[in-house]
Amino acid sequence: MLSLNQAEYARLLFTALLFPLSASHGITAATPGDPIFSTVAKAHEVFLDRLRNPDQLVILGDYVIWRIEREAVCRVFHKRFDKWIDASGFASQQIRYGLMAQVVSDIRKRAFLIDIQYGMKSASTDQPREQLMSILWSLATSFTRYVLAIDPANPNNRQATVDRYRTSIGSASQIVGDIYFRLFDECKAARGYTL
Numbered sequence: 001m002l003s004l005n006q007a008e009y010a011r012l013l014f015t016a017l018l019f020p021l022s023a024s025h026g027i028t029a030a031t032p033g034d035p036i037f038s039t040v041a042k043a044h045e046v047f048l049d050r051l052r053n054p055d056q057l058v059i060l061g062d063y064v065i066w067r068i069e070r071e072a073v074c075r076v077f078h079k080r081f082d083k084w085i086d087a088s089g090f091a092s093q094q095i096r097y098g099l100m101a102q103v104v105s106d107i108r109k110r111a112f113l114i115d116i117q118y119g120m121k122s123a124s125t126d127q128p129r130e131q132l133m134s135i136l137w138s139l140a141t142s143f144t145r146y147v148l149a150i151d152p153a154n155p156n157n158r159q160a161t162v163d164r165y166r167t168s169i170g171s172a173s174q175i176v177g178d179i180y181f182r183l184f185d186e187c188k189a190a191r192g193y194t195l
Contacts, residue, residue: 002164002167002168002171004147007062008147008148008149010062010063011062011063011065011146011147012147014063014101014104014146015143015146015147016175017101018101018104018105018108019108019143019175019176019179020179020183021044021047021048021105021108021109022105022108022109022111022112023112023176023179023180023183024040024043024044024183024186024187025040025041025044025109025112025113026109026112026113026116027180027183027184027187028040028187029113034191036187036190036191039190040187044105048098048101048102048105049098051097051098051101053097054096054097054098054099054101055096055097055098056096056097057094057095057096057097058094058095058096058097058100059091059092059093059094059095060073060085060090060091060093060094060095060100061090061091061092061093063100063104064090064100064104065146065149066145066146069104069107069108069111069145069146070087070090072107073085073090073103073104073107074087074090076103076106076107077103080103108146111142112139112142115135115138115139115141115142116135116138116139118138119131119134119135119136119137119138119139120134120135122134122137122138123135136173136176136177136180137169137173139172139176139180140169140170140172140173140175140176141169141172143172143175143176144165144168144169144172147168147172148164148165148168150164150165152165
């Protein structure tokens, strides 16, 4: 079992809160003309609009730690709100929780689709099971990068850090797979397919 400190636990909860939005978006994005796509998009809006304490000020850097995601957040704020968040001030930037959740959710929805594409390309065979396992591994890797401040490419990582990162991906694979399959079944049922 992976033990988390308080900051990691907060990021885990935030990531787990947003993951179903990313997953359901990814599942329905394959058929954007399907009525379920707009239904799911509306459900996401309602969900985000009803977050508890959306006006609470939080520190952006406490929730967004992955460099790639930080850069995406900066671009979105610059484009949507004409607000530039300097990289040096990102870690201490205050933001309303609801706004942060909306922006990060949109970014993670796109990242989810990229993870699926990457997972499919990374699979060693064309077998559906192998591709699915590769996709789940890719999604779990991103999930871990959202929670742990570990750069796996850092050559100075100690073995304990590398092991912690790998253990987290294994745990995240279970979480990601469970949520993904539940949502997939729900989307199939909403479309009227038999399970």
